[in-house]
Amino acid sequence: MQMNENGECRICGAMYDLSYEDDIKAHKALHKKLASGVQPRKIREFSKAFGWAVACNDGGLERLKSDYQNSDPEIGKLAVAFSWWNRALDYGVPVKDFDSYMEAHLKFIDVLSSENNDEVPNARRAIKKWEKFAG
Ligand SMILES: [Zn+2]
Numbered sequence: 001m002q003m004n005e006n007g008e009c010r011i012c013g014a015m016y017d018l019s020y021e022d023d024i025k026a027h028k029a030l031h032k033k034l035a036s037g038v039q040p041r042k043i044r045e046f047s048k049a050f051g052w053a054v055a056c057n058d059g060g061l062e063r064l065k066s067d068y069q070n071s072d073p074e075i076g077k078l079a080v081a082f083s084w085w086n087r088a089l090d091y092g093v094p095v096k097d098f099d100s101y102m103e104a105h106l107k108f109i110d111v112l113s114s115e116n117n118d119e120v121p122n123a124r125r126a127i128k129k130w131e132k133f134a135g
Pocket residue numbers: 001009010011012013014027031
């Protein structure tokens with residue numbers, strides 16, 4: 001599991017000090033839940049916000065658009081990656097692949113959402129082993 005420069009895990013968003021055994025255990029336990037299909041709270045809140053906005057059709061989509069327009073794109077990337085993981089689970093992906101699947105797919109999403117088209121073939125190759133779970 002990779003931590004970013006702030007010590008935050010890109011997949012679950014948790015900050016752990018991986019020099020402590022208890023933190024390592026807690027982090028592994030959290031990833032085990034996520035691998036089984038549980039989504040991080042911020043992804044659930046993201047889905048729910050859009051769901052309510054569409055359900056109520058009261059201008060919520062416009063409000064969300066302004067909320068998210070200039071925000072960190074990471075929440076969107078994670079929503080896509082967790083949706084793909086959920087689909088892969090439905091198609092029988094081995095749960096033990098969760099961390100490597102998410103890392104490879106987040107890199108793929110980084111490349112697709114950037115202007116750097118030169119990296120697309122490499123990123124696509126990195127996710128190829130899971131294409132049978134893409135449905
Ligand atoms: Zn994590």
